[in-house]
Amino acid sequence: MDDFLNEFTERRLILCEGEQDRAFLRHLIADRSLPPFHIVFPTRPHTTIGGRGAFGQMLSALRLVRGFDDLTGIVVVSDNDEDPEAAFRATVEQITSAHGYSAPREPLVVVRNPGSPPLLVMALPWIGRPGTLETLCLEAAYAQHPGIGVCLDRYVDCAGVAAWSLTKRLKMQMRSILTASCRSDPNTSLVYAWSRPEALIPLGHPCFNQVAEFLAGFDEYVAAR
Amino acid sequence: MIDSLEVANFRCYESLALHGLRRMNIVVGENASGKTALLESVFLTAGGSPELVLRLRAWRGLGDFGTIPGDRTSYESLWKDLFWGFDQSRTITGQLVGSHANTRAVRIAYQGEPIATLPFTKGGSESPLIVPITFEWKDAKGNISTSEVRITREGLKLGGNVEIVPAYFFSSAILPNPTENAGRFSELSKQGRQEGVIAALKKQFPYIENISIEINAGITMLYASVRHLSQKVPVGMLSAGINKLLSLLLATAEKAQGVILVDEIENGFYHKLMPGVWSALLDSTRRHNTQLFATTHSAECLEAMLPSVKGAEDDFCLIRTERHNGQTKVVLFSGRQLEDAIHQRVDVR
DSSP states (O other): OTTSBOBOOSSEEEEOSSHHHHHHHHHHHHHTTOOOOEEEOOOOSSOSOOGGGGHHHHHHHHTTSBTGGGOOEEEEEEEOBTOHHHHHHHHHHHHHHTSSOOOOSSTTOOEEETTEEEEEEEEESBTTBOBOHHHHHHHHHHHHOHHHHHHHHHHHHHTTGGGSOHHHHHHHHHHHHHHHHOTTOTTOOGGGTTTSSSOOSOTTSGGGHHHHHHHHTHHHHHHTO | OEEEEEEEEETTEEEEEEEOOOSEEEEEEOTTSSHHHHHHHHHHHHOOOTHHHHHHHHHTTSOOOOOOOSSHHHHHHTTGGGBGGGOTTSOEEEEEEESGGGOEEEEEEEOSOOBOOSSOOTTOOSOOOBOOEEEEEEETTOOEEEEEEEEETTEEEOOOOSOOOOEEEEOSSSOOOHHHHHHHHHHHHHTTOHHHHHHHHHHHOTTEEEEEEEEETTEEEEEEEETTOSSOEEHHHHOHHHHHHHHHHHHHHHSTTOEEEESSTTTTOOGGGHHHHHHHHHHHHHHTTOEEEEEOOOHHHHHTTHHHHTTOGGGEEEEEEEEETTEEEEEEEEHHHHHHHHHTTBOOO
């Protein structure tokens, strides 16, 4: 029953969109010695919905996990995509559909409801900035592999990818740079990017500082609001 | 329908209040966390005779009740484990609140004048005086029925009350009683209502063509006509799962407002049958306005419930019993939360 969510092993919880976000956050927390978080994302064995579209179902389901009452806070981590405001609205819709949670006015605003831990939304790459997790990871990967970055920019241009939507272009760039820089397994993905012997995406890069600093001060942040 | 259950000083529950019960109440929790005790509290409150306690003892594996010595220790040992913390100075109370017919309360306590039964146990060193245990049931109209359990020279004297909430307890350890099943089937048949049960059974087991009452070695029981078999077969011989589903369907169909209590519902069923079992039970409890309380340890069994819960969330709830530092806690989750949790692969057990 390894694929079942049994019990919260930490008192802080992150709900993110998918496996890539969880891998990133896990490795960032370990790399920067941040306080521990239990990290979950919606699964989809019985349904076609997943990611942000299943946040509501997941938030409702999380109440049945043992240890829910002991959580000190929940961070809902969601990509901004092309339109940060629209993405935030979609996330809030999911939160309120779960019942028992109020709608936060904006990202990083803590909402409190009886019977639920404090909850807030953290946006990636950061508040108000269009993009996704890949936006941050690409910045770090480009810095780590500047030669490949130059080639990748040319590839994006000549393949006509520049005309794609931002989120699609970011995914193409991410996959390409991982393939070109991961000699041990060119087929690797963002989920395993930090499990390869190569330093593909250095988590010490300053582009990750806002996320890391926020998680580092999470307890104080929630307590103060 | 029972909407709420309140219990005090019963088994592991010093105090329990459950509101928002539904037609299908699924009980989960670790071993020794109070799942069976919860079913027992409903069974005892719904019932009308102290004899039910003796049945519960047998189902718990404490053996059939035989001759009891007339001393106080033996007498009290029959009832001791009903009391929270084995504290027999407490009063056990149970209350079911729901539709008129399902509203009922029970109160169990040692009270009344001490009595002695002659002849005394030879060489007995303790006083032969016994304070009798008294069971007092109150129905929705406020009518009270009292039963004091006395030891007589013939054995235990147990009173009873006929006006009860029909409650059927399916213990995990006991196989369905063939004569009881035949009796229920017969009652339905007299009213021309047996076809619904047969149809529900055939839907899950299409090779069953019909069910009938027959006599086998002097015992009345149900037989199945099975496709490609030249003779009818006793249902119990055919399959434990078929026998169990038929028993559950008969119990749900027999009396409106009835309560079906099933301990470890998944036992006997092949896992691929479980979605159909849930569907058949939901359909039958709805049609006959009965209510189910079922415990399970099985994740497969819970997952198999999903198609039935979907669209019928208001008919379901999940009750989880938890034990922390010697105290039992019970949490109730809605059908919608149960559905979401199964979707998201949360281990709700």
